[in-house]
Amino acid sequence: MITSMPVLSSASAFSRVTALAAKRPVHAAFTWLHANPKTIMDWQIALVAIPAPTHGEQARARWLAERFTQIGLSNVEIDAAGNVLGTLPAANIPADSTGPVILLSAHIDTVFPASTPLHPLLDGDRLQAPGASDNAAGVAGMLAVVSALIHAGASNEELALPVPLVILGNVGEEGEGDLRGVRHIYDHSALAGRIAAHIVLDGPGADGAVTQALGSRRFQIAITGPGGHSFTDAGIPNPIAALASALAALAETPLPVEPRTTLNLGTVRGGISVNSIPESAQANVDFRSTDPEQLLRLEVALHRAVEDAVDRCNRRAKAAGAGSRSRLSFALSKIGDRPAAQLPNDSALLSTLRAVDRHLGLRTDLRLGSTDANIPLALGVPALSIGAGGDGGDAHTLHEWYSSKNRELALKRVLLLTLAMLEWAADQ
Numbered sequence: 421m422i423t424s425m426p427v428l429s430s431a432s433a434f435s436r437v438t439a440l441a442a443k444r445p446v447h448a449a450f451t452w453l454h455a456n457p458k459t460i461m462d463w464q465i466a467l468v469a470i471p472a473p474t475h476g477e478q479a480r481a482r483w484l485a486e487r488f489t490q491i492g493l494s495n496v497e498i499d500a501a502g503n504v505l506g507t508l509p510a511a512n513i514p515a516d517s518t519g520p521v522i523l524l525s526a527h528i529d530t531v532f533p534a535s536t537p538l539h540p541l542l543d544g545d546r547l548q549a550p551g552a553s554d555n556a557a558g559v560a561g562m563l564a565v566v567s568a569l570i571h572a573g574a575s576n577e578e579l580a581l582p583v584p585l586v587i588l589g590n591v592g593e594e595g596e597g598d599l600r601g602v603r604h605i606y607d608h609s610a611l612a613g614r615i616a617a618h619i620v621l622d623g624p625g626a627d628g629a630v631t632q633a634l635g636s637r638r639f640q641i642a643i644t645g646p647g648g649h650s651f652t653d654a655g656i657p658n659p660i661a662a663l664a665s666a667l668a669a670l671a672e673t674p675l676p677v678e679p680r681t682t683l684n685l686g687t688v689r690g691g692i693s694v695n696s697i698p699e700s701a702q703a704n705v706d707f708r709s710t711d712p713e714q715l716l717r718l719e720v721a722l723h724r725a726v727e728d729a730v731d732r733c734n735r736r737a738k739a740a741g742a743g744s745r746s747r748l749s750f751a752l753s754k755i756g757d758r759p760a761a762q763l764p765n766d767s768a769l770l771s772t773l774r775a776v777d778r779h780l781g782l783r784t785d786l787r788l789g790s791t792d793a794n795i796p797l798a799l800g801v802p803a804l805s806i807g808a809g810g811d812g813g814d815a816h817t818l819h820e821w822y823s824s825k826n827r828e829l830a831l832k833r834v835l836l837l838t839l840a841m842l843e844w845a846a847d848q
């Protein structure tokens with residue numbers, strides 16, 4: 421793993437970007453982006469029409485692998501996690517090199533169940549479909565940037581890449597996916613330890629950048645007991661009573677405003693009928709913070725709240741004469757863990773993005789979010805998540821929309837940032 425992040429001064433980043441933007445092949449790439457808005461939108465429409473719920477991305481992955489091959493990427497494969505990978509090789513580096521690479525990725529999964537009707541509707545430059553922005557915009561943008569690079573000569577050495585660019589359409593970004601696609605890349609793939617910087621494309625927009633990874637941890641609380649009849653077995657401890665008192669105590673946990681930390685009691689289940697002492701009760705809770713310490717503190721508070729509540733119920737039942745088998749027990753399981761981290765202010769990736777934005781007349785709005793970039797950032801790999809251009813809204817609803825107006829500008833931004841980081845990686 422690459423853990424050092426050499427500093428790049430803003431002046432040298434800016435001159436690198438200006439020199440890049442003046443190159444003839446880069447102009448050719450920009451020209452491709454300008455000339456092909458319809459091709460890009462056609463990809464987006466085809467992609468959005470294929471259901472891809474988290475854990476059910478296979479059909480969309482196959483479609484994307486075909487596009488990767490069609491546009492001319494090398495080493496196209498679908499890995500063990502279901503991620504789609506392709507490579508744009510470097511000019512003078514053998515294919516079996518284990519040197520640094522730059523990773524450009526976009527998640528292919530959506531929050532919509534496979535049964536969701538997907539009927540993409542294009543009206544002018546506005547596309548209406550669940551998933552149109554999040555993240556069909558990112559995947560289509562990624563295909564566009566790579567196609568532009570290939571068209572400009574990235575595969576025939578006219579635009580010689582100094583290190584390989586790996587393209588990834590990853591699974592498991594949304595909800596219960598718990599970032600499993602990108603996690604697989606960093607934990608189990610041949611790329612682990614070789615990624616010098618990682619650029620994530622997620623959703624629309626041109627001037628933001630998520631550089632602060634909001635951490636989250638999710639737990640399921642399960643409390644179980646013998647259960648029984650509400651009248652004849654009265655006195656047997658009640659899992660719902662214990663769960664309710666644990667949740668009430670947890671909800672009282674003080675939360676700092678800075679670093680911003682939140683706690684949510686998300687779901688509660690349990691019991692089978694009003695006249696039965698339940699055998700079990702469960703709840704799911706979600707903790708979020710920019711600070712890993714706070715997440716740990718909340719985890720401790722959760723353990724204490726549940727243990728205390730169960731103990732209290734058991735002691736009360738014992739005092740009332742309940743038998744030794746009339747006890748509650750509990751289990752806590754982690755159902756989600758996204759690490760908190762931050763791209764350092766002096767990171768070369770951030771100074772390069774600022775230089776690109778200055779060159780294109782864009783603002784560099786640094787934001788906080790929970791994205792695929794959480795994983796590399798927590799490992800010390802420079803990473804950020806940026807928009808793939810255009811505009812969009814109503815994400816995660818059936819009314820989701822995307823507008824391709826000004827998409828080209830953001831794609832130029834992604835293209836310049838990628839090329840500049842390839843040069844930077846070669847200099848390390």
Ligand SMILES: [Zn+2]
Nearest residue numbers: 554555622623
């Ligand atoms: Zn997304």
